[in-house]
Amino acid sequence: KNEVEQSPQNLTAQEGEFITINCSYSVGISALHWLQQHPGGGIVSLFMLSSGKKKHGRLIATINIQEKHSSLHITASHPRDSAVYICAVGLDNDMRFGAGTRLTVKP
């Protein structure tokens, strides 16, 4: 069983919709990261979370340490949000990644 599970694997939304991507993990972590991989392949860090909630523009990330669960929300989605979103957990010096959620936002 993968230590990091993401759902859904694929998500199609209409422009303007509210998006939620979920991440569950089964190990003790030092931090959780959300990454965005563009269609061209480049990877960008979106958030690092140890607790609570963070917001950057239309993106919101939350984490529940007790439940070992994190969510990434996108408000007022836009076609430019189309990408693969990856959850990663830090284990001391090591990292484990989810398989990613492919988001397509249609105009």
Add this chain to the structure above:
Amino acid sequence: NAGVTQTPKFQVLKTGQSMTLQCAQDMNHEYMSWYRQDPGMGLRLIHYSVGAGITDQGEVPNGYNVSRSTTEDFPLRLLSAAPSQTSVYFCASSYSAKGSGGYTFGSGTRLTVV
């Protein structure tokens, strides 16, 4: 522009050949790492370094070597390429192993071993 520079972008190797993937960063990050990305499996950590002179293995280290002689450079060496090493490779860096300030990724190297 500041960031992580990864070369080459594409490479085709024959089975048994060796090569080095280069990774350099100019942000004075202590932590550097190499990942491979395979379809349906997500990113997996190959090797990492928490500072010059210090390296350690990640989840999938077999067939790869690394060294960290300077803070800026973290090359990945394939000793004897195998078709199973066909993948997309990413280098990343951060201020710390925890990822404080986020990770900066290189643009990736698409490697094909025939």
